[in-house]
Amino acid sequence: MTHEAADRHDQVVAAAIRVVEALGAAGTTMDAVAAEAGVSPEALARDFSSRDELLRDVITRVVDDTSAALRESLDLEQGIEHALRQGVGTFWARLLDGGTGMRVAQFELALYSARTDAGSGLARLEFARYTDLLTELCAEAAAFAGEECAVPLDVLGRLVLGVVDGLVLQHIANPDPARSQRDLAHALDMLVALAAPRRR
Template sequence: MAYVKAADRSRQIVEAARQVLMREGVNGTTLRLVAREAGIPQGTLHYVFPSKEELLHAVIEDVATEIADVLHAAAETDRGLEHAIREGLTTFWQRLVAQDVRLQIMQYELVIWALRTPGREQSARWQFERYCRIVAAWCQEAAQQADETCAVPFEVLARMVVAAVDGVILQYVGDPDPERAERDLAVVVDMLVGLAQPSTAVAQSA
């Protein structure tokens, strides 16, 4: 077998795990199936990820990184917080929800798995904290680059973004109506912009 750098091998395994998780669900995912999906010996997989728990944690981190990349690529943060929220959440929906809802189902399954697995409960908390930190940093960057303030703390805004968008996603998963979901997302975006009330320093001093 040709030599593969550790980082590339890890990336290969995580991508394979994502495919297996979306197809088989958390309970149906085994290291054997992931190794087969990745086209590598099971021993090689065990060397990189000794346990299923460690692999699932890496998958969550990979999804979080993908979300961060999508948000940052969706909007020019120097155009302000409102622009970032509107463009970012719209692009997030188009790329990570509408194209293949299995990714979202997988994330919810990982949360339930963590909550129902003794000793892994912290993984669910870490997952949402990770998402909220990403959104908070992204919103703060947009506001700072446009010299804007936000009416609520960025960590509060981030939690509301995650909570509201998750709600729309869950309804879409249970009752996939694309047109209704897009209308609902637009309402959510308006609500979040209203909550943030981005204001420039010039506007405040006027």
Template sequence: MAYVKASDRRRQYLAAARAVLSRDGVAGTTLRAVAAEAQVSIGTLYYIFPVKEEMITAVLEDVRAEVSAVFEATDTGAGLEHAIRHGLDRYWERLVVDDPRLALMRHELFAYALRTPGQEHLARWQIEGYTRIVSRLCQQAASNAGETCAVPFDTLARALVASVVGTVLVYLSDQDHVRSQQDLRAVADMLVGLAAPTVPGG
């Protein structure tokens, strides 16, 4: 059997875990099901993830990195309003509409962290991480355009993150793509209104 680096095996098992979590939910996911999805023995999987909680933590970290990467690629060269709208559109198309099951998985994992003793910090870690990234990109976009923001950037970022979470849940309830686009534009309008980007003296 060809040697496979531990880092490559970890990525393989993470992909399998995400697939099972998306299909069966957190409650229905077992290490045995993930091993079957990855086409390895349960003993082999134990080398990387000895218990389910460690696997869930790894998936949460992977999810945060994925969401962060989408927001970090937002165009910040055309002002704060453009950054808000572009960031929301990228997130929606890449991480919600493309596969609603993955969006549901992210929500379930967040709820799981809140409900599991000793794991609550992971939920806070996710939200704080998203907020820092959004705050940073909004600040960069405003700076690039010489704009000011009517509210602190961390306030704007928390409002964006909270709005996205709620809008995703509404979409998951009926998966009405046309209406979700309207809702997303309304969210963007509200956030731009909250930020009220202005060029001093302009």
């Protein structure tokens, strides 16, 4: 891929993220993304053969951005409990500061993928990328701190994602930042107790 093509690719994916946030999964059409990116539909079609291919790159970019933000906020040498509390806290703060549009759209994409063959595994990709990220961060924290976890780290990663997504949905349905923050603190206590990190 040439430098110019790479720049256009990044421009289009950034535009697609804005469209997804604003219009949701159903409203994210190739024409809407082309208009937002300032490129012709023909140029967009040359770079992305389908809407699903474009949405796969959107999911990858969003998870990669989340990963970068989490890694910047964490001191993995402080161990699993720090990784859980600080990592989830950072994710939650980013969600509230940036609005819930992208997370809503990700839920929509997961349901779209689950209901149609056209989804090309978008739901699996989304949840696998997030679970892999959480598992990887906890594994690195355990290694740095010389800790063991009471449950397999991939199980912990899936449970963290499930708990956080549940709280996100509740917050979207009935926004109450103070309540959500209290619930998140209790959920983290529960997850840390489940992990029960201990020195090797």
